[in-house]
Amino acid sequence: xxxxxxxxxxxxxxxxxxxxxxxxxxxxxxxxxxxxxxxxxxxxxxxxxxxxxxxxxxxxxxxxxxxxxxxxxxxxxxxxxxxxxxxxxxxxxxxxxxxxxxxxxxxxxxxxxx
Amino acid sequence: xxxxxxxxxxxxxxxxxxxxxxxxxxxxxxxxxxxxxxxxxxxxxxxxxxxxxxxxxxxxxxxxxxxxxxxxxxxxxxxxxxxxxxxxxxxxxxxxxxxxxxxxxxxxxxxxxxxxxx
Numbered sequence: 001x002x003x004x005x006x007x008x009x010x011x012x013x014x015x016x017x018x019x020x021x022x023x024x025x026x027x028x029x030x031x032x033x034x035x036x037x038x039x040x041x042x043x044x045x046x047x048x049x050x051x052x053x054x055x056x057x058x059x060x061x062x063x064x065x066x067x068x069x070x071x072x073x074x075x076x077x078x079x080x081x082x083x084x085x086x087x088x089x090x091x092x093x094x095x096x097x098x099x100x101x102x103x104x105x106x107x108x109x110x111x112x113x114x
Numbered sequence: 115x116x117x118x119x120x121x122x123x124x125x126x127x128x129x130x131x132x133x134x135x136x137x138x139x140x141x142x143x144x145x146x147x148x149x150x151x152x153x154x155x156x157x158x159x160x161x162x163x164x165x166x167x168x169x170x171x172x173x174x175x176x177x178x179x180x181x182x183x184x185x186x187x188x189x190x191x192x193x194x195x196x197x198x199x200x201x202x203x204x205x206x207x208x209x210x211x212x213x214x215x216x217x218x219x220x221x222x223x224x225x226x227x228x229x230x231x232x
Contacts, residue, residue: 094220
């Protein structure tokens, strides 16, 4: 099925461990995004990639890095996980940059840092 | 300052009744889009409805309609004839097109959790 695929769906990390969240889309979208969702705070943008080869910080980038590997793939890396990074992470993509373009979301990754 | 405000953390409605979920937004741009997403307990984000700032008619998609009041900067979601499957978290979001430049992203409100009672 066409869409945005995120892996893994669930992950438990110990404080200080590292991991990479993978995201791939097969809709030929130019723009991709990583958000985190925390109770009472909605979704907050971590990083985005307007097009292949570019990445930029969003609202809450500290503690994260990203790689836009190619047009399809956009990964999020936690170098040294902290309990404050316990959250649900969503990858999304968008066909265009106009204000009329919404996002297609992946199914999310529930990350717990202990 | 909050760009998107959803003042109702939780709402409940009886099955088959209509319910309105509130959303107000803050922007100085003339061009923007407003979106509503549904997040059921399974966790995925499902697009429901879109309203552009230049659209003169309120958007409708099946049982969903968007009550767009531009002067008041509100974009309330109306769900008619509620069903048990409508129980979920609902997010209002906005995407701007700033003439001053900068990349426009989707900005989300905190969400409203709707419970539909039989």
